[in-house]
Structures are given as structure tokens and as C-alpha cells.
Amino acid sequence: MNEDLKAYLDGELAPDRVAVIEVALKDDPGLRAELAQLRALREAIRSGVKPPSVRGYEQTLGALRGGRRPMRWFAQPATAWSALGLAATTVFAVWALRSQPGAVQFSETASEMRPARHSPKIEGAGKAALLDDVESMPRPMVPGAMRKFEFGVQNLNEAVAAVEKLAFDVRAEHMAKESLGDRVKLTVEVPADSTMMFVQGLERLGAPASKAPPADQSQARRENALAEQKETVVEIVLVGPKS
Amino acid sequence: MPTLIPQTSMVQAVHDAAIARDALDIVEIARVHYDLVFRFCVRRVGPDHASDVAQDTFLTAQRALRRFRGDSTLQTWLLGIAHNECRRVARKRRVEPPTLELREDLGSDPETAWIERHSLEQALASLTPEHREAVLLIELDGLTYDEAAAVIGVPAGTVKSRLHYAFQHMRKTLTDGGQR
Numbered sequence: 001m002n003e004d005l006k007a008y009l010d011g012e013l014a015p016d017r018v019a020v021i022e023v024a025l026k027d028d029p030g031l032r033a034e035l036a037q038l039r040a041l042r043e044a045i046r047s048g049v050k051p052p053s054v055r056g057y058e059q060t061l062g063a064l065r066g067g068r069r070p071m072r073w074f075a076q077p078a079t080a081w082s083a084l085g086l087a088a089t090t091v092f093a094v095w096a097l098r099s100q101p102g103a104v105q106f107s108e109t110a111s112e113m114r115p116a117r118h119s120p121k122i123e124g125a126g127k128a129a130l131l132d133d134v135e136s137m138p139r140p141m142v143p144g145a146m147r148k149f150e151f152g153v154q155n156l157n158e159a160v161a162a163v164e165k166l167a168f169d170v171r172a173e174h175m176a177k178e179s180l181g182d183r184v185k186l187t188v189e190v191p192a193d194s195t196m197m198f199v200q201g202l203e204r205l206g207a208p209a210s211k212a213p214p215a216d217q218s219q220a221r222r223e224n225a226l227a228e229q230k231e232t233v234v235e236i237v238l239v240g241p242k243s
Numbered sequence: 244m245p246t247l248i249p250q251t252s253m254v255q256a257v258h259d260a261a262i263a264r265d266a267l268d269i270v271e272i273a274r275v276h277y278d279l280v281f282r283f284c285v286r287r288v289g290p291d292h293a294s295d296v297a298q299d300t301f302l303t304a305q306r307a308l309r310r311f312r313g314d315s316t317l318q319t320w321l322l323g324i325a326h327n328e329c330r331r332v333a334r335k336r337r338v339e340p341p342t343l344e345l346r347e348d349l350g351s352d353p354e355t356a357w358i359e360r361h362s363l364e365q366a367l368a369s370l371t372p373e374h375r376e377a378v379l380l381i382e383l384d385g386l387t388y389d390e391a392a393a394v395i396g397v398p399a400g401t402v403k404s405r406l407h408y409a410f411q412h413m414r415k416t417l418t419d420g421g422q423r
Contacts, residue, residue, distance in 0.1 A: 006407050010381065012388045036354075037414055044358045045367070045382045048349040052285040056294025057277050060301055064269050168307060171327045191331065 002034065009038055145192070146233045147199065149207045156240035159205060160184055163236055166201040170194035186236045195232040202236065269305040276318060277301070279384070280325050286379055287329040289341035296332050300325040315393050322384065322394045340375060343367050358417055366416035374409035377402055 001024055007013045008021045025031055153159035160177070167175055167188045176187040190198045203209055280300050285293035303324050304311075311320055332338060342364065349360045370378065380391035380402070388406075392399040 003404070003407050006410050007388070007403050010388070010406075012403065034414075038410055040355045040358060041363075041410060041413060041417070042382060043352070044345075044349060044355045044363060045378065048345045048355075048360070048363065049383060050344045050346055052282055052290065052293075054278050054281045055290075056281065056297055057273075059294065060273055060277060060298040061270060063298055064273055064301055064305055165310065168310065171331060191334070193330075193334070 001031070005031070005035055006038055009035065009042065146235065147195075148235045148237075149202055150237040150239065151205075151207045152239045152241070153206060154241060156182075156184060156238060159238045159240075160186065162205055163188075163202070163238070166198060166205075169201075170198045172198070180237075182240045182242065184238045184240075186238070188234045188236070190232050190234055192232055195234070198234060202234075207236070269301060269308055272304070272317065272321070273301050276321055279318065280321055283322055283325050283384055284329055285341070286343065286383060287326075287340065288332050288338050292332055292336065292338060296325070296328045300328050303328065316390070319386075319390050319393045322386075323396075326394050340372065362417050363413070366413040369416060370409055370412060374405050374412065377405035378409050381406055 001021070004013055004017055004021055008018060013021065025035065163186055164175070167186075167190070170190055171194065172188045172190050175189070178185040178187075188198070199207075277297065281293055281297045284296040284300070288296055300321065304321055307324070311317070315323075333340075345360050345364055347360070349355065349358065349363070367375070367378070376395060377391065380386050380394060381388070384391075386394065388399045388402045391402045395402075
């Protein structure tokens with residue numbers, strides 16, 4: 001009964017359940033009190049949570065019209081030319097200083113050239129922007145976490161479209177398609193946490209049921225480690241009917 | 244004499260027209276739905292990432308618009324994409340769910356006077372990710388149970404159950420806090 005109370009409050013119950021709840025509410029003051037608390041809590045959340053101010057609308061429209069994300073500040077031509085100019089000025093200044101007699105001497109012996117112990121850290125908005133750009137670069141397939149499927153289909157084009165839709169649904173980030181006569185090979189990078197859903201979708205399309213996890217413990221550990229961070233590469237070979 | 248157009252040019256023209264039509268549509272869709280998508284994102288990945296994720300949502304929608312067959316409403320479809328984008332960014336950037344800030348004047352209404360603002364903030368923050376998502380979808384994004392289920396890809400009964408347990412948890416947290 002109590003489990004239906006919130007759905008009753010939201011108007012999400014079937015008419016027969018509504019009738020049951022309403023009879024119970026008449027007879028049970030405890031249930032009425034609980035309903036009142038749920039209503040108050042719902043109103044507190046709906047009206048109490050501050051609405052965020054909306055940002056980024058114009059940039060999104062610009063990206064949609066241009067078909068691509070606006071360039072980051074460091075990638076804009078003006079910034080690039082400024083950086084090039086600054087670099088040229090620095091090189092010239094160093095050359096000028098070195099060519100004057102008695103000017104500052106620069107050490108060139110290996111023992112005095114101490115390499116930095118750590119790579120320089122980039123934080124804040126610059127880091128986010130760099131991460132964003134690195135993510136958008138074409139990446140090689142991740143070796144290791146790989147699954148292969150090969151199965152026959154009645155209609156090759158429909159099956160390819162179905163796999164493409166499945167890949168879109170699980171937010172696959174890389175897809176390659178190769179036609180091989182009466183078969184098509186699709187290679188998809190599936191986010192690790194969506195691999196199971198993707199494989200189940202393939203099974204619904206006719207793929208053989210997936211095998212048990214590998215017995216080799218080191219292999220299993222390696223796959224688990226990859227699954228924490230990376231995508232699973234799934235190779236699907238769809239075999240069309242013989243013509 | 245009719246002008247003969249090379250076939251490749253005609254194919255290109257049809258292709259360009261389709262691109263132009265889609266571009267126009269997606270801009271119109273963004274005009275109508277941007278606020279909704281941005282608010283959806285900001286509550287899941289916070290203000291620092293929300294505009295990027297909202298933009299990525301519309302860029303993904305632009306690419307996928309031809310495949311939208313109207314099986315769900317446009318709003319549900321967009322929020323489904325936004326949900327996936329938020330999960331992707333949260334996973335890659337290790338983003339924690341942001342705190343939901345409440346108005347200062349919460350509890351001025353007699354009906355909600357027993358709800359203390361700070362306790363409600365804590366109660367919301369202590370929800371599991373699944374329960375929090377159900378509360379956000381229904382109470383703040385204003386979706387029905389069926390729409391929420393379509394966005395996150397679970398049965399409507401699961402949404403109902405998660406919402407029930409989320410509210411039970413918050414009631415308990417609030418009443419326990421009030422007795423202390």
C-alpha cells in the first residue's frame with residue numbers, strides 16, 4: 001500500500017489502484033499523515049531547488065550552424081600568430097645576447113642542464129579544454145579488451161543498420177565498416193559499462209550467446225583493468241545469404 | 244532544350260538540401276529545448292561542464308536526427324542523449340554529482356515548515372545515484388514515469404520503485420534530523 005502512495009500523489013496509478021488507495025486513506029490516519037509528508041517533501045523539492053542560470057546557448061547555436069565546436073582560444077588564428085611572433089622575438093633576443101662579447105653566458109654542459117623532474121602541470125579551464133581536444137582526436141583501437149562475433153543474417157543491409165543503431169544507443173565512440181563480398185565487418189568501440197547491453201543486443205540480432213569469461217586469471221585481470229577506464233572493441237562479422 | 248544536370252551534381256544537391264534541412268531543424272530544436280537540456284546537464288555534471296555537455300548533446304542529436312523515428316517525444320529523445328553524454332563526461336572526468344542548492348526561504352510555507360533547509364540538502368545529497376536520478380527526472384525535469392523510464396532505459400516500474408525508496412529515505416532523514 002505505502003509503495004503506491006508516491007505514485008498516487010503523482011497521478012501515476014491505474015484507476016483500480018487509485019480506488020484501493022482512496023478507501024485505505026479514509027480509514028487510516030497514519031497513511032493520510034504519510035501522504036501529507038510526501039506532498040510537502042515533493043513541494044519543497046520542486047519549489048525549493050534553485051533553478052540554474054542557463055549558459056552557452058549562443059555557442060551551441062553557432063556550433064550547430066557551423067557543424068562543429070567553436071575553436072578554443074589557443075587554437076584561434078590570432079592567438080597562434082601572436083605565439084609565433086613571441087617565439088621569434090625570444091629566439092632573436094637570445095641570439096643577440098649571445099653574440100655580444102661579455103654578455104650573459106648560457107651553460108651547455110650536460111651536468112648543468114637539469115631536466116625537470118616532473119612534467120609541467122596544467123590545471124583549471126586550460127586542462128579541461130586540452131582534455132576536450134585530446135578526446136576529439138582520432139584514436140587507435142584499444143588493444144586487449146576485444147570480443148568477436150560472426151553470424152549469418154537474412155538481410156545484410158538491415159542487419160548493418162540494426163548494429164549501427166545499437167552502437168548509437170550505447171554511445172559507441174568509434175566505428176569502422178568493411179565490406180567483404182557477402183559479409184560486412186563492423187568494428188565498434190563500446191564504453192566498458194555498456195558492453196553487456198551491446199552484446200545482449202547483438203544476441204537479439206542473432207549472434208551466438210556470449211561465452212563465459214576467460215579462465216586465464218591474468219587475462220581476466222587485464223580485461224577488468226581495461227574495463228575500468230577504456231572501451232571494449234567489438235568486432236562483428238555479418239554474413240549475408242548466399243546469392 | 245532542357246538543361247542536363249550531371250547525375251553527381253544532382254546527388255550532391257539532394258545531399259546538401261538534406262544537410263540544410265537538418266541544420267535548420269536542429270537549430271529550431273535547440274531554440275525550443277536548450278534550457279531544458281542545459282538544466283538537465285547542470286544538475287548531473289555541474290556548472291563547469293554543463294554548457295559543453297549540452298552542446299555535445301545537440302551536436303550528437305544533429306548527427307542522429309535522421310534516425311529519429313518519433314518512437315518517443317523529441318524531449319525524451321534529447322534527454323536520453325543528454326543522459327548518455329553526462330554519464331560519459333562524469334566517467335571520463337571523474338565528476339561527482341553536484342549539490343542541489345535550495346532557496347533561503349524554504350519552509351516559509353506552513354505545509355513545508357517541518358522541512359529544514361540544511362537537512363533537506365543533506366537528505367538529497369545522501370541518495371544513491373539511482374534514487375537521486377529518479378528524483379531529478381520526476382521532480383525537477385518534470386517527466387512522467389514513462390518518460391523518465393525511456394530516458395534512462397529502465398522499466399517504468401523501476402522508476403516508481405526508485406522514487407518510492409528515495410522519498411522514504413528522505414522522509415526518514417528529515418524526521419530523524421528533526422528529533423535530534
